[in-house]
Amino acid sequence: MRQDEQVKEHVENCSALLARRGLHLAFAESATAGALAAVFSQSRDSGDVLKGGVVCYDVCLKEDLLKVPRALIERYTPESMEVTQAMTYQLRDLIAADIHIGVTGLTKPGGSESPEKPVGTMFICLVHRDWELQETRVFKGDGEDIIVQTIVHTCRLLMDKVGG
Template sequence: MTAADRAELARRVIEEAGARGLTLAVAESLTGGLLADAFVSIPGASRVLVGGVVAYDTALKHTLLGVDHELLRRRGPVDGEVARQMAAGVRRACAVPRRGSTAAPTAIGVATTGVAGPDPDPQTGQPAGTVWVAVSAGAVERQRLLDLDGDRATIRAAAVTAAIELLVECLEPGSASSTP
């Protein structure tokens, strides 16, 4: 996928979430801010994007995002349930009232965690290219395992694309698992 294609998908997320009055928050590990940047690059992103957390260190996944400590100890940071809890955690952390409203908006959380490489992760032993992306949006929670090839930059870019694609799927009107 080209950078222009990725930008078009990010634009679709911003437009659809904005039309529904939803906000978006991102939790990133291996992508280190690239996912947030994909949205910030879109004019009008401030209507939807409320913030994000780069929890590169495993301990931050617990302390800032509320990922279960025992889960991290047992499975490590590169895990589908960890990604899901990261998405739910950033959703909670960034669900703040906007523009004079007293009610917190419905937020969507999206997360990335994985191994960008070039070598296997020393903490988990998982190979480079093992990536999880997740979305948390109320009753809708999805996670997806990716097995990516390429160098560090290629893996990180592909993880961003996959996270945005998962958001698009969750936001599609008429989808059986579409967000509120």
């Protein structure tokens, strides 16, 4: 993965903070295809923070595994904040954790790409029992660059919210 050191530094710092706070993570990943769970699994504190994740790249997994209603997907598209939020909330039924994180978006042309939703648009939802944070960002670069930026940004969001 490009920008390995930047990703590693953010993930290590984020994992250490979460471990100090006694918080566990679970991921529902579409566009990042498991990259978040993979990098967190390599951190020094992985055993103390990572519960697991679900890769739901294809829309059928969003529907069948995470029970996201087809009507919601049809209305807002598989790459939308509404679907990302639904994925994140449904993940709570599959994996017990303190913080559930959902990510969808567009890392390459196609899908629900439009002038209003260009390639690089990423939807991130973080849910804790006491709070929820949703953010839409448009990152630049190729697919790998977009995923790296999404990982780094997700770590920043977590550290800001958790208090690091």
